[in-house]
Amino acid sequence: MSEHSKIEWTDATWNPVRGCAKISPGCKHCYAEAFAERFRGVPGHPYEWGFELRLVPEKLSEPFRWSSPKTVFVNSMSDLFQKEIPVDYIADVARVMLQAPWHTFQVLTKRSERLRDLLQGPLGFAARAPHIWWGVSVEDKRYGVPRIDHLRSAPASVRFLSIEPLLEDIGPIDLTEIHWVIVGGESGHGARKMARAWVESMRRQCDAHGVPFFFKQWGGVQKSKNGRELNNRTYDDMPSRTPAPMPDRARRLELIAGIEALASRWQRSPLVRLSNRPAA
């Protein structure tokens, strides 16, 4: 969606898929839905169809077009592992990431079982690339914590947890083979409150296991008022990165041509042609 992002733990967002469906309590105040639905019915707008699921193959080549290396949040406006998204399309997204190792890609999902199954199978070719980080959202004990085991059983070089919005004390969790933890509170209208003790529990567990800890925000109705300090400091730790050198423009144009050939296969997909339907 954007070469620049305001999200604290990334540089840019990339949305080769738009739209999603809610699956657990962390989705209740989904910012992506609120944003997308504002533009429903606006002719020609990328979110003319609101939050309905759409593949956006014309976005596949976007990471090759950026003029500098970035840390990239993949599908900030969707969830790449929704069951309706064809495996072959997800594989094309993975091919782009694999061919752009000068960036660092952060793929975050709540569909952790499909993430595991695909990384163990058809996405195996990209699973262990060190510049592709695979993560799951963990908002509570019932829905969020089981996703950690699914992630752990997937092959990956870097696994991360986005514990946001943290909705309750999730207690002691197994951080074995987890390489990064982000914690944050919910923000915006109706934001559910996060207790300091819940955050401190996660910070202490990360400290004990040597896992980099990133505290994103306290959140709240006006998140800027509450800031992101904990114990009078910020916590901005991340896994170390050693991105590959960025190739020259000529090479990037070759990569764009290759991916555009792949992208053209998707133009007839019903999940793309949604834009030809009359507005609801």
Ligand code: SF4
């Ligand atoms: S999975 Fe993510 S993008 Fe999808 S509805 Fe839930 S919060 Fe929104």
